[in-house]
Amino acid sequence: MRRATAERPRSARRWQAVVVAVALNVVVVPGAWAAQRVALIVSVSKYDKVPSLANPAKDAKLVQATLQKLGFTVKVLNDPSRLQLIEGLGAFEEDAKGSEAAVVYYAGHGAMIDGVNYLLPKDAISTNKSTLTASSVESALLGQSLMGAKAVRLIILDACRNNPTATRSLGGNTRGLAREAGPTSVAVVTLMAAGPGQVAQDGAAGAANSPFAIALTQGMTRPGITVGELPSYVQAEVERMTEGEQTPDLQGIWPNVHWSFDPNGPAKQASAAPAADVTKIKWEKDQVFWTSIKDSDDPADFKAYMDAQDRGEISGSFRKLASNRIRALEKLPAGSFQVASRSAAPGQELVGAARDAFARGDYKAAFRDWSTAAGQGNGAAMYNLGVMSLTGKGAPKDVNAAARWFKSSADAGHSGGMVNWALCQLNGFGAARNEGAGFQTLQRAADRGSATAMGMLAEAYLRGRGAAQDPRQAAGWLQKAVDAGDGPSIAQLGDLYERGVGVPKDGRRAFTLYQRAAVAGDTDAMVRLGYAYEDGEAVAKDDVQAATWYQRAAEAGNSEGMSSLAVMFENGAGLTQDYGRAADYYRQAANAGDARGYLGLGSLTARGAGVRANTAEAVKLFQQAADRGSAAAMRNLGIMYEGGQGVAANRARAVEWYRKAVAAGDQGAQGELDRLGAR
Template sequence: MHIVSLRLWCLAVAISTLVALSTTVAYAEKRVALVIGNSDYQHVARLPNPQNDAASIAEALRQVGFDAVIEKNDLPFQLLNITLRDFAALADTADVALVFYAGHGMEVEKVNYLIPVDAALKSDRDVSYEAIQLDQVIQAVEGARRMRIVILDACRDNPFMQSIKRTGGTRSIGRGLSIVEPDQGNTLISFAAKAGTTADDGDAAHSPFTAALLAHLNSPGLEISKLFRLVRDQVLQETGYRQEPFTYGSLSSEDFYLIAPDQQAMAPPPDSHDGLVESGTSETSFDPRQLELAFWKSIENSNEASSFQSYLEQFPQGTFAILAKNKLAKLKEQPSVESSTGKSDWQAELAAMKEVKDRQPEYFAMATVPELAEAARFLPEAVAEGNAQAQYFLGYCYYHGGCGYEPNYAEASRLFITAAGQGNADAEASLGWLYMIGDGVVEEHPEGLKWLNRAADQGNVFAYNKLGYIHEEGMGVDQDYSKSAHFYQLAADQGDAGAKYSLGQLYNKGTGVPFDPQKSAIYLLEAGKGGIVQSKATVMSDEAADFLSTETRKAIQSELKKQGLYRGVVDGQFGPGTRQALKAYWGE
């Protein structure tokens, strides 16, 4: 096929797809997925298959046309929380949202939990502090407009059951997971094994459940309910009827397909020898034109020049390149907003945003402060002027989905890269963290560390905190608590409350620093006063004795006495008097 003919064919395909939108949503709808594989558990034996399962499921979802597939492995509690929070923002912009989780899960008192890799679960009470409720996962997909899917290969035999301490005589811990009934329609939740039973991890490269999913996910014209029935039948047969997958939820009468019945017609003609199909790949592999069309549909009504510039950078010879260039030219011709002095106001607005950031340096509230949404309207103008701070702020808006901007990790990373190239420390730190966790860029720890260290060299608090966390968790580096404490101290010295909480924990345990109850008490109290909810929860918890040493609890009471807020005995027992004094200290 000649190049000219191919371009005409591509254009015809795109036009025919747009015309067919009234009868099929195979290309118009936005689909996003989060895929998690937890294998390397720190306190129980390693699970061999979840990482393999997650990698293959992620690739299969890309091949069936998902616009964004976020793949994560071996998530500890904090990162699992962050990942679900960020995916929820992305799901709010999508028609279809899917979460696949492979790893350990458990049920306590009819509540289902996914278990992060750093969970110790010494007692049944620890589950609510160290594991993630399934409801939180369901909430992460509930913003999708058309279909919400949660797939859990998490019913494996639970090794924590052998060692977990029972603290309540009536507290139940079940085998497998418990029945779940989603509140929202068009929500489908699939378990690898029905409630109260366990699933095999398998001796092959994939668990039986994941293997069955992979066998059917890319089948054209397979309605979603039928797909999971076929998965059930295959797993039953392959496990000798020991394991029965089960699907919960309520779907409407509308058929839903991962690959529509007529979608095969969108593949290139079989006699094509134009070089688009790389050697060693199948002609039925994922068609990049699907991604281009999805990208275009997401921006075609935008009034932001940066959106069309981004399209042209990614698809310079794309089907809609001429339209994008025309739209970009029109937007650039529009007069900028001016103040009464006739000069652009973006410098003043930028200063206002920086003031907010400086008040809360690690996670400043720009994206959630309503009055700053107006200020953010000036960001594209400042970005066009090449202002690095504006590039960072606009990237922040895109990443968190604030100030009137929809979440867009790719656009956020592009802006961070541009600003970091100009030496902006905020952008360097944000870009470094994106490389560490793989949001909007390929996960690459050495690259992430490079940018975070550059930002830290400029005294950036966000970078200090992230480097502290990275060394504490051994994330792409050897675990080193002394380095972790060093970076947290640098951030705390600038008044950062989150770093003070982390230091309070380290001094309480004597990890990476000498055991020092007095310092631990002061840092935990100051962190709570600075608005760190986790610090308040740690100190005020009914199980504070499980988290804080007796010496640290006594030191907290002594500090409250110094402040004239506590008159009781310094015994480390947090009764009503201590709790009232804590609330007074925190101004509650």
């Protein structure tokens, strides 16, 4: 009898409650790293026989100076020949062995020929395919040079992903760089300046550096930033600076997502707490801060969020969404409700002071100032007091008090208050349940320009709550919400296209929307992207990219991302089979309450794969998964009871669990019942 493995869950979407802070459980990869940090900077601006480039030398100097400030020993190759580049990589391979972190930065021309990426040294010849490949260096050599590093192995490719002759990708019969596919593509993380088919821009005329180099170096120097947080920051900033025309791309798995570029980062900032705990605190603050402003009408709230991230106080997972909301609000007509409310609302200065105090974690001061402003009739202050009551941050946790504040805020005309008051009405949180009234409240907020309300109206139409079910109306409202800058609506619209609900079924359109949402910080969308790359239906199959997105979701606290990555490690599907890392990620998912996490960890524990064998503990883990609805775990409990593994053998209990598994949808359990002659 084979134990059952977990089915892929379907991500739950927002609806049931007002968003609150989430406690995250993360695990640091064990081991003490050496103090050594090494980097190799390669820039090629002056070419002998291909078009020269203006920015690589300037960008390389900026990256070099930044890494040196961060304690890296940096070697530099400016305009190297092919032989000099190969020799330099060989020497750097020795430097990286046993190091804590190793980074290679390359700025210059790049080309992809027959599925292989090539980096062009100074003496490259591009007359034809043969001369180009013979005179260039395969990018895989960069990955090989980093394999000796323990905590961080990072390649930064500042080259284009298209083929215009005047940019950092060579034209003619070549194509822009592809994602890496060699043996080091998982173990080495590659951050590319641009997405597939995009140009790595040099910036505005007269700019000292490219948008990518600026975002990269600013991100590296943020207080306490981890390698896991860096890509999201860089992507959001480059998209902002290029107005959406360039999005950096990432692939690979971090050995330790909690490693900090800051020499005084999490491990040294809190000697009494491990880096994982400091990261957890930052994420919790991030969730609470975003909850307090996400429905705001004031661009200053979102700017304050971004400033808090720049100070290293929060992880900034919603930075892209904050940037989108700023742009959407600033595009509103001068006479709109939101603009008028910002200038005319009483107590606005107190609201700003409270917001700043909240960002610092001074909840007492925030509560005082918001209370004063609320007494003056300020709807934003009432909304934030409601959030405090809901989350227990700065005020006693009290859903009834939260509902009263949200109603007062809604009555004062604040769209965020309307959204949360509508949720209270729809779900009966702190108020009598009244779906019709909740729908009308959402409609009021949507009419006033609330992107969140537009997304919630879409869900109301999908579920038939407060209005008749109407998938086409739902799709229309989701599109409006997306256009207004609402992040969660992007992935929800993608889900409709994936299933063909209210819109024509279109897997590629769904993938594009998931990708957009994932870059904006939606962790459910990250997981859906991982599924798309793993399945290979809407996009070319790419297990490394799937694992990349699963880890990004996991690092952001998404339990489905944790368990999805664990499955890949357990099965050796696309990744080198590693039961130890599988167990780590299953454990993280289980700590977050994920049924598949309990199931997977139970299976490894029963077999002694990656963890010490303990059948009694496996039974407990399967029970936890079964309690959360896992049909596969129910079947496994039947197997354990039938065989007397970890529990006393009990045929009746085994049959009972097999029946429960069948009822929950596990058809394999029916075979077990048939084998036992049970009905």
